[in-house]
Amino acid sequence: MKLFVYHTPESTPTGKAPDCAIAVDVLRATSTIATVLASGGEAVQAFSDLEQLIEVSEQWPPEKRLRAGERGGAKVAGFELGNSPLDCTPELVQGRRLFISTTNGTRALQKIQDSTTVLAAALINRAAVVQYLLDKQPETVWIVGSGWEGSFSLEDTACAGAIAHSVVEQSQLSLEELAGNDEVISAIALYSHWQNDLLGLFHQASHGKRLLRLECYEDLKYCAQTDILDVLPMQQELGVL
Ligand code: 3SL
Numbered sequence: 001m002k003l004f005v006y007h008t009p010e011s012t013p014t015g016k017a018p019d020c021a022i023a024v025d026v027l028r029a030t031s032t033i034a035t036v037l038a039s040g041g042e043a044v045q046a047f048s049d050l051e052q053l054i055e056v057s058e059q060w061p062p063e064k065r066l067r068a069g070e071r072g073g074a075k076v077a078g079f080e081l082g083n084s085p086l087d088c089t090p091e092l093v094q095g096r097r098l099f100i101s102t103t104n105g106t107r108a109l110q111k112i113q114d115s116t117t118v119l120a121a122a123l124i125n126r127a128a129v130v131q132y133l134l135d136k137q138p139e140t141v142w143i144v145g146s147g148w149e150g151s152f153s154l155e156d157t158a159c160a161g162a163i164a165h166s167v168v169e170q171s172q173l174s175l176e177e178l179a180g181n182d183e184v185i186s187a188i189a190l191y192s193h194w195q196n197d198l199l200g201l202f203h204q205a206s207h208g209k210r211l212l213r214l215e216c217y218e219d220l221k222y223c224a225q226t227d228i229l230d231v232l233p234m235q236q237e238l239g240v241l
Contacts, residue, residue, distance in 0.1 A: 008147035021112035029105020161191030
């Protein structure tokens with residue numbers, strides 16, 4: 001297995017897709033996706049375009065769907081949900097499909113959607129993703145951070161590092177054998193430095209600060225937890241996890 005970390009969708013190579021690609025948007029899209037599926041949601045369908053989301057979701061019975069939309073951290077008007085994982089309770093999401101569009105996370109998913117296997121990872125479901133990699137041993141794995149509008153984000157790279165760190169610890173592979181690019185090593189270093197205070201890292205991160213201004217402290221606290229959900233969001237058909 002060779003791991004590659006890309007900080008943003010924009011820095012991810014185009015062309016030949018890998019065996020396995022993992023989208024990461026810790027704050028908050030992939031944390032929300034993992035939470036919806038762990039709470040009994042039927043599936044999550046991701047869109048980068050809001051118009052397209054509305055058009056496709058209208059073909060579903062209203063009692064079987066939920067629409068979640070976020071732009072700039074705030075909920076999109078007219079949608080039932082924004083992008084807070086804490087809103088995705090079993091009572092609300094059980095048996096329903098979540099149609100979601102967010103600023104960066106759904107774009108990261110779209111960027112890797114042609115890979116043989118597409119996963120969504122956050123800190124809260126890191127162990128499930130690592131277990132999948134250890135069991136299946138895909139030859140090439142890309143971990144793609146969502147960043148913020150094309151720029152690096154601390155929390156996504158820390159999560160990429162959390163995944164890579166755990167794979168190194170649990171596999172027979174050395175870091176040298178595993179790392180496909182330098183970004184893997186720097187992601188592990190970032191995670192190792194902050195692993196006991198991931199909430200503290202979020203407070204330093206520009207998107208963490210943006211969400212704090214929007215009074216989303218509880219979301220940050222929730223998303224900073226590691227390995228609390230045993231759920232593996234995997235693409236079943238194009239754009240549907
Ligand atoms: O950019 C995204 O995709 C989001 O997850 C941003 S937010 O956390 O909902 O503000």
